[in-house]
Amino acid sequence: MALEFSPETYKKFEETVNRYPKKEAALLPVLCLAQKEFGHLGQEAIEYVARLMEQSPARVCGVVSFYTMLNTKPIGWHHIQVCRTLPCALRGAERLTSFISKTLGIEVGQTTADGRFTLSEVECLASCGTAPMMQINDDYYENLTDEKVTEVLASLK
Amino acid sequence: MEKVLLRNIDVPDSHTLAVYSSRGGYRPWQEVVKNIRPEQLIEEIKASGLRGRGGAGFPTGMKWGFVPKDSPKPKYMVCNADESEPGTFKDRLLIEKDPHAIIEGTLMAAYAIQSHTAFIYIRGELAFGANILERAVDEATQAGYIGKNILGSGYDVDLIVHRGAGAYICGEETALLSSLEGGRGWPKVKPPFPATHGLFGCPTVVNNVETLAALPWIIEHGAAAYAAMGTDKSKGTKLFSVSGHISKPGVYELEMGYPLMKFLEEDCGGVPNGRRLKGVIPGGGSMPVLRPDELEKVNLDYESVQAAGSLLGSGGVIVMDDGTCMVRAAWNLARFFAHESCGQCSPCREGCHWMEKIFHRIEQGEGRKGDLELILNVSGNIMGNTICPFGDAAAMPAAAFVRKYREEFEEHITQKRCTIRNGVME
């Protein structure tokens, strides 16, 4: 069966589009809805959103590829994103990344074999005063130490 | 000094309408929407001397004044909550702890330009902040501060919280508008300016979170009270985000013109671990670094920081101690800009990657003779040759690192290794 939104999500989609003065302005929020629903934005998802938004798939694809939070490939259940920008680097971000990398047995950019964790490095997340820090899915984890990271990772199923 | 921006943040549940109202919140908005004409409001903000806190320091009242009054097109107001400048985390604090102050300020700005649709564009990563803002907008709507015929005034405004999806450049106002139009976050050539040709080609004002959050206080206490603080040209108070090698990192509110060294040593507890100061970036990662000898006379206001050869920018103060390898620091920021360039103009797209590559090879002990001239050359070719100020923001700090710590760069090249003893970054 072709990919499509659940009735609840479809309702959210309609509400979203109706809020904006022009339909096209809702593309980013609709793509975020789609990513939440489908996990990532593969070819089919992009074509579906393009149809909903009355735009060409090529245009939608161009938008998706521009934004770092939109994923065209599947990623792990928990997406660990360690900030690597200068203020975090000054407070141990590099060590933090290698600690996580060792703990999970994956390199930056990889996903664990069981599909649970993906490790990425990202740029400044507006949390530089509580460095080093990481974001896992929607949540920030700040002032990190090895012990804290171990605890956090263990708490995630 | 009386707190303007951080006045509510230590109060429990400061993010709720109940607490905000109990502290006088939305009284200024009621006053504005019922008793003050838009032109009067613009004059009042001009008189306060408030300048934009998003980085450029442009006078806020003057910016509003550029919006044509008789345009047949709709007008838009946008609060810029994209905060992505390295070393800057002040807007996030306001979003999480005082969302109603941002909303109240955004409503006032919308009213000043007679816009009926306003947006808060918040960077996508701040999911927690976006939820807080959305809840606050719901509360304010239910209370009748947002919507149709607000408090019987006949004025209507809708406020939409719009989430980005990860791209530093979307903080630049024309890129933000491209993104809000549903496209890639590509900056547009200015002029025309957003005031006349902004969102969907309509008159638009973009203001930073901190700028807008100051408005309720100014209306409540009067322009003169605000203008009485700060310096001759930099009025009022400003938030500073302090990060890096400093004992007490965090967000501080200071009266404009506060001495930088006093701030770092007394308020922020100085450089920890018995280390010495090696450099400070005073205005976020896109501003030139200053050496300790350049810091002595610097005060935290637009003019003083500029006189020292850098810019106040977003007020993101990044502190580096003498264990910091400046080559690695320069490479780190160059990598940021190479990653974040939107790729529209070739000097920026190509130049940022070149600078990143050269810094990296020097840092790896593979630098070549002439590499430093090459970086200065590339940097010079970017400056002034791009669509948006991102190009300069990438080029200026790179050149400053090379010029100000030249010996260290040369040592890396001649000795083919990092020459800072504890050459790690922590």
Ligand SMILES: Cc1cc2nc3c(=O)[nH]c(=O)nc-3n(C[C@H](O)[C@H](O)[C@H](O)COP(=O)(O)O)c2cc1C
């Ligand atoms: C590369 C770049 C990134 C920017 N990022 C931000 C940002 O994250 N937040 C912000 O408010 N302004 C940012 N600005 C400044 C905006 O373009 C704009 O000047 C500002 O939002 C206007 O608001 P203000 O007048 O209240 O300062 C950025 C500018 C540039 C060139």
Ligand code: SF4
């Ligand atoms: S200067 Fe850089 S970021 Fe700005 S438009 Fe050109 S390529 Fe894009």
Ligand code: FES
């Ligand atoms: S540098 Fe890591 S959050 Fe800003």
